Amino acid sequence: xxxxxxxxxxxxxxxxxxxxxxxxxxxxxxxxxxxxxxxxxxxxxxxxxxxxxxxxxxxxxxxxxxxxxxxxxxxxxxxxxxxxxxxxxxxxxxxxxxxxxxxxxxxxxxxxxxxxxxxxxxxxxxxxxxxxxxxxxxxxxxxxxxxxxxxxxxxxxxxxxxxxxxxxxxxxxxxxxxxxxxxxxxxxxxxxxxxxxxxxxxxxxxxxxxxxxxxxxxxxxxxxxxxxxxxxxxxxxxxxxxxxxxxxxxxxxxxxxxxxx
Numbered sequence: 353x354x355x356x357x358x359x360x361x362x363x364x365x366x367x368x369x370x371x372x373x374x375x376x377x378x379x380x381x382x383x384x385x386x387x388x389x390x391x392x393x394x395x396x397x398x399x400x401x402x403x404x405x406x407x408x409x410x411x412x413x414x415x416x417x418x419x420x421x422x423x424x425x426x427x428x429x430x431x432x433x434x435x436x437x438x439x440x441x442x443x444x445x446x447x448x449x450x451x452x453x454x455x456x457x458x459x460x461x462x463x464x465x466x467x468x469x470x471x472x473x474x475x476x477x478x479x480x481x482x483x484x485x486x487x488x489x490x491x492x493x494x495x496x497x498x499x500x501x502x503x504x505x506x507x508x509x510x511x512x513x514x515x516x517x518x519x520x521x522x523x524x525x526x527x528x529x530x531x532x533x534x535x536x537x538x539x540x541x542x543x544x545x546x547x548x549x550x551x552x553x554x555x556x557x558x559x560x561x562x563x564x565x566x567x568x569x570x571x572x573x574x575x576x577x578x579x580x581x582x583x584x585x586x587x588x589x590x591x592x593x594x595x596x597x598x599x600x601x602x603x604x605x606x607x608x609x610x611x612x613x
Contacts, residue, residue, distance in 0.1 A: 360508035360518045361531035362490050363475045364425040365558050366408035368418060370597045372397065374576075375409050378595050382571040383560065383603075391453055405476050406487040406560075420597035422558040423459070424490050425469040426508050431456040434470045437507045438462075462503055464495050464554035470508075487561060490537040494554040497539040501527040504539075561606040565589040568603045 369375035372395055376387050379399060387409065390396040396410040412418050428434045431449035435458045438445055446467070448458035455473020462468070494500045501520060505511055510529065511520040519530040527539035562568050566584050572593045573579055580600065582591035588605035595601075 358427050358475055358531065359429060359512075359514070359516045360504075360510045361427055361529070362424050362488070362536050363427040363471055364408065364469075365406075365488055366410065366423050366425065366469070367599060368421055368423065369409060369411050369595075369599070370420055372409065372411040374596055375411070378572075378575050378577060379409070381575045382568050382577065382593070383562065401487060404487070420595070420599040421467070422556075422599055422601050423467055423469055424488075424556045424558060425457065425471045427475055428470045428472050428508060431458045431470050431472040434458065434472075434507060435460065441503055441506060443503070443507070462494075462500065462554070464500070466492060466494060466500075466554040466556055468556055489535070489559050489561075491557045491559065492537065492539040492554070493552075493557055494539060494541065497525075497527045497541040500539050500554075557600070557602060559590075559602040559604050562603045563606050565591050565603050565605050568593065 367375060367379075376397065379385050380387070383399070383401070385399040385401055385406065387397040387399055390398050390408065390410075395412075396408065398405050399407040399409055435445045435449055438460050442463045444461045446459045446461060449456045449470075449472070450458070452473070455471055457469055457471050457473075459467065459469045492500060501510070505520060509517050511517065518536070521528050521530065525541070528535050529537040529539075565582075566589065569579050569582055569584070569591050572595075576596035578594040580592040580594055583589060584591070590602060590604045592600060592602050
């Protein structure tokens with residue numbers, strides 16, 4: 353059974369990488385993560401921070417020509433029902449739902465092509481935002497935030513009125529998702545559907561909370577990554593980074609927590 357305010361909330365993030373060893377070396381240096389084997393095989397691992405699982409990392413064959421990227425997962429009561437809702441509303445079911453040892457998952461995309469996943473099963477304690485801040489929060493860069501909020505609301509049971517579901521509020525021309533009283537995701541308009549730049553096309557952007565943004569920036573540059581942009585004097589400090597395989601992510605100072613309400 354999902355915990356209070358968990359239905360429709362972010363519950364995991366996963367990286368698709370080209371080479372597992374390279375990815376582990378990079379994120380170990382930049383994020384100070386440790387890695388342990390996953391039950392999915394030798395090309396998959398679980399990243400941990402201070403002993404808590406924070407993300408999945410998996411390598412795919414280069415022949416598949418799948419772009420390296422971070423993908424968020426949302427908690428649902430039924431992966432099969434959610435996949436059906438996505439199809440009915442013009443989205444795409446790319447993979448699954450498929451069974452795992454402790455649940456079921458599916459990889460999907462919304463009407464504008466932003467990729468996301470859903471998870472039916474127990475949520476890891478480190479991701480239960482009803483009890484404390486999750487290790488990451490999300491921002492959807494999309495064509496129309498209001499239209500996207502309708503899609504995700506219908507698919508993920510946002511603002512359904514039940515106590516276990518997330519709340520949605522409209523603030524400063526953005527849609528803000530609240531889980532357990534904490535902001536867990538933001539939906540922002542402005543992405544261009546047909547842009548050749550992946551950073552401009554509709555996509556979910558993963559933000560990790562870290563102790564020292566400046567240290568992450570240095571480590572990324574020293575370990576084969578790229579610094580896309582940085583604001584070290586901001587309140588809070590932030591930076592957008594790209595790993596050696598091209599997957600982009602953002603880091604934000606931990607004391608700031610999730611995006612302010």
